[in-house]
Amino acid sequence: MSGQDIAVVVDPGVPEEVAWTFKANAPLLSRIKAGWRPRPGPERPSGTPFDTATLVGAPMLLGLAIIFIVAGSIRVAFLSFGVVMLLFMAKVLSPRAQPGDDHTEEQEIFEQARWYDGRYHLPEDFDPEALALMARTQRAVNSVLGSHVNAEGLLDEVRNAVLLPQQEWEIARLLAKLSALRAEHKALIARGVAPEVARAVQPLERALASSETAVVARVEALERYASHVADAERAYHARGQIEELRARLPRYEELVAESGADGFAVPEISRLADDAGQLEETLRRSVREAHEAFRYLDG
Structure with a gap:
């Protein structure tokens, strides 16, 4: 996911149907943010x-x-x-704007965008540095929520579904504010400042830098959690493959016995049981580590 490919970030408190509408209509939201307004619908004037x-x-x-x-x-x-x-x-039956018309749909999205103004963020709300951090955040969140170990309940699926979108929104909110302040700061510096003003500007620059460091720490915590989940995911899939091989083991043992190759092949085949046990422990350890990382996220 590149910086430009990030999805619209919506406050988890916004109704789910509206949130999905916003995520599916990013270009229209960008036009609305740039000042676009829908034209009045084609209704027949009264008194004709x-x-x-x-x-x-x-x-x-x-x-x-x-x-x-x-x-x-x-x-x-x-x-x-x-x-x-x-x-x-x-x-x-005289011509009027029908509920399914594109104009009516755009009008509805326009009204929702105005109603929930400030509770969603678009890619253009972030500067390049913030876009990169937002992309990392969404990669981490999506990888956890889309994992099999999460779907199978090996992680805390319910808390993931609540906490991770909240973390994504909070990071987006902070990055949007940071981007706006950085843009204002750069515009001020570009006009040139007197030496006295330059001294006053330094604490502001340190505030911007420390704020970015704090947000980066949040993103890295999410990525650590996602990394532990990815380890558990690999162990989960490997365990499934080993179990599938173990189910076929009797047929292999029968073939080996019939062919007289017992001394050569049996030790190798029997290692499947050991491998399965090791993968089970790896999976459990990975899930434990993911839970530890989750507790750190949860504060």
Whole structure:
């Protein structure tokens, strides 16, 4: 994942459906952030000649229908009723923005983006250094949440699902703020500063540097956790492969016995049992280490 390929980061407190909408519509969110606004929908203005004709003509036709019914002209009465129904159907089916229209969908996303402003971050919210850290963060989080050992419950799947998105959001929030302050600081320095101001600027630069160091420490803690999970993942898959081989072992032993090659092959084959035991211990150790790293993340 390159810096430019990072996903939209959304505050875990945002409803899940809205969060997925934001992540699937990053280009539109970028346009909204740059000032884009949806055009008004294609609705028919009120008070058009068509609407007036409907409002005035329908009661007149209904009145005529009643008169014809009283007079015994049922056929003409039905015709009048038919014209009234056509007028109302035409009114209902007149062109309007439908719920499935692209415009309506964009309008909805625009309104959600305004409502949840400040609770999501886009790639353009980060400077190059922050983008690289954000990419590392998302790689670590995705590798843990997408692992088989997490899905199989060997890790704390529930706490992972809660804590890791929170960590990702907090890192994104800090990196976005750090990026904005660094941009302002660089713009100030670019204009040139007097020696007296330069002395005042130094503590600010140290604050920026120490803040970045603290965020980097968070990212590295996530990566350590992801590394332990990756070790457990490798042991998990290797254990499965060894178990599959052990299931086939009787057929190999039968072949060896029938071929008279016992002395040559049996010691090699029997090592499968030892390998399986070692991999089981490796898996348990890797999971324990992952749990230790998780506790460090959890503070």
